[in-house]
Amino acid sequence: MITAGIDAGMSNLKAVIFRDQKLLAAQAVPAGTNSIQETAQMAMDLACVEAQVEFSEIAKVLATGLGQAYVPLARDQSAEATCLARGIYWLHPEAKTVLDVGAQKSLAVRCEEGRPVKIRANARCAAGSGRYLEMAAEVLGFPIDELGAVSFRTDDYVELENTCTVFAESDIITLVHAGAKPEAIIKGAHRALAQRVYTLLLHVDWEEDLCLAGGVAGNVGFLKELEALVGRPLVRPDYFEFTAAIGAALVALTV
Amino acid sequence: MPVAGVDIGSLSAKAVILEDGNIAASALILTGPDSGEAARKVMDQVLKAGVFNMSDLEYIVSTGYGRLNVPFAHKKITEISCHAKGAAWFFPEVRTILDMGGQDCKAIRCGGQGKVTNFVLNDKCAAGTGRYLERIARLLGLSLEEIGPRSLAPIDGPLPIDSACAVFAENDVLHFLRQGKHVSDILAGAAEALVNRIVSLIQKVGFEEAFSISGGVAKNIGIVRRLESRLGVRARIAPEPQLVGAVGAALLAQELAGRLSR
Numbered sequence: 426m427i428t429a430g431i432d433a434g435m436s437n438l439k440a441v442i443f444r445d446q447k448l449l450a451a452q453a454v455p456a457g458t459n460s461i462q463e464t465a466q467m468a469m470d471l472a473c474v475e476a477q478v479e480f481s482e483i484a485k486v487l488a489t490g491l492g493q494a495y496v497p498l499a500r501d502q503s504a505e506a507t508c509l510a511r512g513i514y515w516l517h518p519e520a521k522t523v524l525d526v527g528a529q530k531s532l533a534v535r536c537e538e539g540r541p542v543k544i545r546a547n548a549r550c551a552a553g554s555g556r557y558l559e560m561a562a563e564v565l566g567f568p569i570d571e572l573g574a575v576s577f578r579t580d581d582y583v584e585l586e587n588t589c590t591v592f593a594e595s596d597i598i599t600l601v602h603a604g605a606k607p608e609a610i611i612k613g614a615h616r617a618l619a620q621r622v623y624t625l626l627l628h629v630d631w632e633e634d635l636c637l638a639g640g641v642a643g644n645v646g647f648l649k650e651l652e653a654l655v656g657r658p659l660v661r662p663d664y665f666e667f668t669a670a671i672g673a674a675l676v677a678l679t680v
Numbered sequence: 681m682p683v684a685g686v687d688i689g690s691l692s693a694k695a696v697i698l699e700d701g702n703i704a705a706s707a708l709i710l711t712g713p714d715s716g717e718a719a720r721k722v723m724d725q726v727l728k729a730g731v732f733n734m735s736d737l738e739y740i741v742s743t744g745y746g747r748l749n750v751p752f753a754h755k756k757i758t759e760i761s762c763h764a765k766g767a768a769w770f771f772p773e774v775r776t777i778l779d780m781g782g783q784d785c786k787a788i789r790c791g792g793q794g795k796v797t798n799f800v801l802n803d804k805c806a807a808g809t810g811r812y813l814e815r816i817a818r819l820l821g822l823s824l825e826e827i828g829p830r831s832l833a834p835i836d837g838p839l840p841i842d843s844a845c846a847v848f849a850e851n852d853v854l855h856f857l858r859q860g861k862h863v864s865d866i867l868a869g870a871a872e873a874l875v876n877r878i879v880s881l882i883q884k885v886g887f888e889e890a891f892s893i894s895g896g897v898a899k900n901i902g903i904v905r906r907l908e909s910r911l912g913v914r915a916r917i918a919p920e921p922q923l924v925g926a927v928g929a930a931l932l933a934q935e936l937a938g939r940l941s942r
Contacts, residue, residue, distance in 0.1 A: 435851075458858065529848070550805075551847035560847075591806035591815065591846045592783070602713055 427478055428485045429469065430508070430673025431499050433461050433492030436528030436555065436640055439670040440468035442476040442483065445678070446515070450475035451667045461495040469498060487677035489669050491529060491548070503676045505669055506534045506541040512672030513636050514539030516662040521632035523668065526622055526641035528555040533625035535632065545628040551590040553621045555641040560590050561614040564597050565607045572611055576646030581609040585617050593617075612646065619650035626655070636660045638668035681738035683937050684726065685929025686719060686753060687762065688746030691782035691810075691896070693718040694923050695726035697737070698930040705730025706923055715746030723752065739937035741929040745783070757932055759925050760788055760799050766928030767892045768794030771916040775888040778878060778907070779925070780897035782810045785878065787885040794928070800885045806846035808877035810897050815846055816870050819853055820863055824900070827867050831902030834868035841866065843873035867902070875906040882911070892916040894924035 427449075432439040435456060442450040452471040454464050465488075473480050488499035489508040505525070513523040513536065525532045530548035534541045547553035551560075562569045583605045587593045597610055618641075626635070635655060641647055642665050652659050664671065682699040689711060697705040707725035711718040719742070727734060734752070742753035743762040750756070763779045768790060777788040784803035790796050802808045806815070817827045839856050842848040849870065856866050891913050897903050898921035908915050918924050 529851075549844040549848075551845050556847055587804075589805045589846075591811055592804075599713060 426484045426678060427482050428487070428674045428677035429472065429483050430670040430675070430677060431465050431469065431486065431488040431490075431496050432508070432667070432670035432673060433465060433488055433490040433496050434527055434640070435491055437666070438464045438468045439667050440465070440472040441667055441670045441674050442472050442478060443671075443674040443678070446675075448664070448671065449478065451664055451670070453666065461492040462497060465496045465498060485677040485680065487673045487680065489673045501677065501680055503673060505532060506544045508669045508672030508676060509534050509638060510536035510541040510672065511539045511675045512668040512670070513638065513662075515671055515675055516664060516668060517634060517636050517660055519634045520636040520660070522626065522629065522635045523638055524622060524626060524635065525639040525669065526555060526637070526647075527639040528559070528641075530554050531622045531625060531639070533622070533629045533631065535629040543629040545625045547621070547625060552588045552593070553618070557590050557593070557618050558614055558641065558644065558647070560594050561597060561611060564594055565601070565610065567607070567611065572615075573645035573647065575608050576612045576615055579606055579608040579612060581606060581612065582616060583609045583613040585610070585613050588617075588621075615644070615647045616650045619647060619654055623651065623654045633657060634660050636662060636665070638665050640666050642666070681937070682730075682732060682736055683930055683933035684723070684737050684740045685762065685926040685931070685933055686723060686740065686742045686750050687759065687926040687929055688715050688719055688742065688744040688750060689781050689783075689925075690745055692922060693722040693746070694926040695722045696923055696926040696930045697726055697730045697732060698927075698934055701934075703927065705732070706920065706926070708922060711746065716749040716751070719746065719750040739933040739940070741933040741936070743925055743929045754933075755936060757929060760786060760796055762925045762928035762932065763894055764788050764790040764794040764796045764928065765931050766794070766924035766926070767894055767918070768792075769927060769931055770918040770924065771890060771892050773890045774892045774916060776882065776885070776891045778882060778891070778893045779895045780810055780878070780893070781895045782814065785809045785881060787881045789885050789888065798885050800881050802881060807842075807844055807849065808874065808881070810895070812846045812849065812874055813870065813897075813900065815850060816853055816867070819850055820866070822863075824896075828900035828902040830864045831867035831871040832905060834865045835862045836865055838868035838872050839865045841869040841873045843876050849873065871902045871906055875903060875910060878903075878907060879910050887911060889913055890916055894918060894921045896922055
């Protein structure tokens with residue numbers, strides 16, 4: 426059976442296609458200013474081309490993510506924690522915990538054989554999501570994709586005292602005027618975000634293997650800070666940013 | 681002899697000179713990046729306005745988040761005490777005070793003569809402070825003066841805007857703009873979101889009449905009217921609500937000067 430999973434994230438829309446347990450295609454389209462519906466259609470069209478299937482051949486499409494309610498081409502929906510647990514089990518069967526850090530929320534899930542057993546989310550405050558790093562990148566004029574590399578240019582940290590993204594933005598402007606190194610501010614921002622998502626891991630009593638998912642896991646500077654806090658190696662599987670979409674396609678197989 | 685109160689807030693710096701129990705001069709400027717410089721500037725301005733010299737002033741009290749950067753102040757006192765003192769001078773019957781500025785929000789309970797009995801403060805999160813409305817106004821290309829009246833005239837009704845996070849609230853605003861929703865409906869929704877936060881702060885401190893609002897937000901009619909209707913009371917607002925903290929600081933300066941001369 427051919428199934429598809431859509432993860433309607435706030436920064437990227439991800440679509441994957443599976444034939445039974447085999448991944449055929451994985452595509453991501455930036456959310457931009459189009460509607461979630463249009464962007465989801467675009468990601469799905471690209472995935473169909475990559476998988477060399479017609480959309481009509483897909484038996485079931487299941488959506489997850491913050492925008493899941495706005496994807497009419499998916500008939501079913503499933504909670505993100507369920508999809509993350511299922512997806513990470515397929516990507517890395519030894520996973521006991523998955524931490525998803527996205528553009529607008531972060532979610533820690535402890536799982537057993539693809540099922541979530543303990544969940545902790547932050548979706549209320551931008552300071553616990555990738556949005557916080559986006560702010561720092563915008564203010565300091567670095568492309569978001571280069572933040573990780575930028576943070577490796579220095580060993581210094583500038584501590585950001587305010588948690589709130591809005592107040593931290595003002596602090597960064599003041600720090601730059603006072604002569605602080607932008608690279609060191611970015612390092613401080615990575616550490617601050619790592620500390621906040623680490624508390625999510627503590628709440629779910631994380632166990633190894635600890636896997637990362639979501640777009641922010643692509644930032645090596647952030648990963649380094651998180652690894653230092655966790656004190657154990659983190660696992661970032663191939664297709665980590667598609668974890669929830671993969672889980673959605675696999676859940677679709679069983680509904 | 682005249683005394684002065686200086687209130688260095690995150691957005692604006694205020695100074696008041698009190699002579700024989702009356703306001704002899706006042707000044708308000710933007711704080712800018714250097715709060716020490718703002719303190720000097722606002723002091724120069726208030727002295728000029730009242731035709732005083734620095735040496736005429738018997739005692740100076742500084743308050744506000746930049747109060748430690750006022751080298752010429754004889755004493756630094758927290759804004760909680762100063763706001764309560766100032767509000768009770770304008771309205772002796774006041775028991776609950778909301779002071780909301782650009783970067784924080786305080787609910788203060790006081791007894792007679794502005795003696796503080798309890799307070800709750802939010803200075804950790806921009807949602808629930810004046811900054812929330814500032815960001816939304818900027819996003820909509822409107823001035824702070826415009827948003828209050830417009831929020832009171834929704835067309836299809838207030839839209840749901842996030843009250844927990846100022847950043848996510850901006851996403852909601854952009855989303856509704858893209859859908860072609862009315863600006864006044866967005867503003868009404870944002871005002872209600874902020875008022876929800878304020879009301880929970882006031883409930884935490886324990887509400888009792890009479891009620892006074894100070895700080896920049898007191899000039900936003902959309903917030904004031906909504907708070908009045910939620911709390912079921914009229915709010916007492918000083919003629920220059922942003923000066924209340926500086927007035928309180930000057931009143932405390934007067935008391936301290938009196939103690940010195942005795």
